[in-house]
Amino acid sequence: MTPKDSHYARLRRRYRVARLSEFVPMNKDCIWYYGFHTVEAILHNPKRRIHRLFITKNAYRKLNPGNLISASSLKVIESKMLTRFLGSEVVHQGILIETESLVAKNLDDLHRFSLIIVLDQVTDPHNVGAIMRSAVAFGAHAVIATQRYSPKESAILAKTASGAFDLIDYITVNNLSEALKTLHEMGFKTVALDSEGPHLLHFSFSGQKLALVLGAEGKGLRKKIKETVSVLARFDMPGVIKNLNVSNAAAIALYSAHSYLKQFNI
Template sequence: MSDEKKYTTPKDSHYARLRRAHRDNQSKGEPRRRNRPALPGTAAPEGLVRLYGLHTVRAAMDNPKRKIRSMFITRNAAQRMELGDPAALPFPVEMVEPKAIDLLTGTDAVHQGVLIEAEPLRPKSLAALGDTPLVLVLDQVTDPHNVGAIMRSAVAFGAGALITTARHSPEESGVLAKAASGALEHIDHIEVRNLAAAIEELHGLGFFTAGLDSEGPAILEETLQGERIALVLGSEGKGLRQKTRETVKALARLDMPGAIRSLNVSNATAVALYVARRTLSGA
């Protein structure tokens, strides 16, 4: 009986109230249509972020630094995650229908039946950078899908940190975390105010900084050197800012002999990380 009660949605629960509000809005508007437009999500409670998706939520649960405040999950997702007894978890768990999570994330989000509300991870300062030989630096890359995908590649290739500016960078969000597929919990996020000054500081720490530029004077494989490498990537369209271009040790391009000479920034990052990892290993 206790488990059944845990898995029900009380009449006064957060999601029950959202359902009632949604039904009220529908009754005041146009009749329900078979192919109705996608619905937007709702804002997370103040001071919290909503993270969703099986891999994202599992990684957050396994991260001792992540403070989870609540979970909302479908029966199917609970089985897929092998959740066990939800009462044993250190935060409240509410069993809901998929549509209830849709009301929070929006109907376009692929939440896979699970969502958590958690405190965001706090970015670190450059002084917290450890002895990693490989870092990524983003110069105003603002698309959360791209940043999430970049984090995923960074973790896959063993980069120790992702450095971004305090402004013109996406905040932690469900969209970013879903694109990262759990990588958000596995890489240090370092936030700086002045990117050029941070790059100079990386030079002082022994990093060779290479800015990716489709018109760079040499290919990346022939440019990278040293025992510590920082790859610097610019935003879609604009690329690296002029100050950044003037501060890095070298500008380099990916060797692409095909008709298309540029890649999406997240794809370019994955290729550059592979090249950098081979350079560091002496391959």
Template sequence: MRTQKNHGGGRKPWDRKAGDKKPWERGGKRPFKRGPARSTPRDRDGPAIIYGWHAVEAALRNPKRRILRILVTQNGEKRLQEFGIKLKVTPEVVRPEAIDRELSPDAVHQGVLIEAEPLPVPDIADIPANGLVLVLDQITDPHNFGAIVRSAAAFAVDAIVTTARHSPEATGVLAKSASGGLEHVPLVLVQNLARALLELRGRGFQLVGLAEEGETDLSDAKLKAPLALIMGAEGKGLRQLTRETCDLLARLDMPGEIKSLNVSNAAALALYIARRAARP
């Protein structure tokens, strides 16, 4: 069988021949335990693996995030020291390929990787009464979801509401794409999105769904706080029950030849408009 080489020239774990000893059976360290595939974000029900400088730095600086293990290269350790990050867990200094083996081949870890406990998961009742909320209706791509979390952090969104099912794990690719945003924007996980929207409405939130067929451009809509912006997956858009629950459907008019945006870009634009328009 053809083997794939890592940076150190050895075989990848999935290329071991039958009968080969595992690294920890030869005296090495046991790698992070990987649980079965989950249908709910790992931040709710299991340890998260976070890699990449910005995501790891934000997690290490977050007092609510309990760190279980830290892997760093020599350069990564030096960078942590230069930034004066106080660590409660002693880092394990390893070669880059040791971190490579914990991740998918295309992951860019920048010499740092941590395993951490889940963050506290708030309830809808914990969202500030005059807040700005982003509701995601079955957005499953971790790159898009992570980029949306990053924009949400930039625009001081009070919470992201999404379903416990049909959403990506709050770990790995999502955490890297969020670039530290997971530490600043709470994820509220619900079982039924329509019911959650009704609960938000009961708390006084205006429910504005983003849809191409919206009756008005978002920048012309009369927005008020508290406000919940609801976005659907690319292609599918908002589900029927979700759109029927909204108070208003709004669109984003594009002056150029291309009339639509990637969902993460659309979220950033919508949040910019909402922050400027919605007033208490």
């Protein structure tokens, strides 16, 4: 490489670094999110504190975010810049938004709800995101998870939830068994799914408040959780396979619970 070539190579590197410096977070509490449904839900969530939105021309025409964010916080950008920042494996759909994390909710906010999901150490953000998506689809109002062994708010979790993360309360607790006791005091019946449960799921519902409890794949529910819930229930599965992916199990259980609660016009 000639000195002239080296000079221009350095200039190109400096230019790329300068362009990517735009993506430095405003502060440590900010998270970058991407994907059409995820960003659309964030823009419509009044609880969100949004800093910046980078968007391609095509995505702008589809999303039309002009009325949802100030002009000073919006920048139209080329798709290749988003790909360079996020990586070629990320499906960003031409949209990237910077926002602060949502303020954590607590159990006291659940007294007015009728259907919630409780996750016992489900760690995979793809599973939790898929569960959130099903929960919103079937009218559940919150997902409760353990503080230590559950995914934190992140782009992967939100992208898998396909917008549901901003449509449902995500509550983490230090002691899940104590949280279940609190739910009982609020009038919830806690129904835990277990492949060896003594009761069929659709015969296990009663009352007008249900909390569906699911454990991590492999190890399932912890002993203390099994002892604390109102009832252990199983699916009626006539086939050879008796276990489902936790997100699939959640979707079936949510449908069953929603169908039961409809008789109360809930």
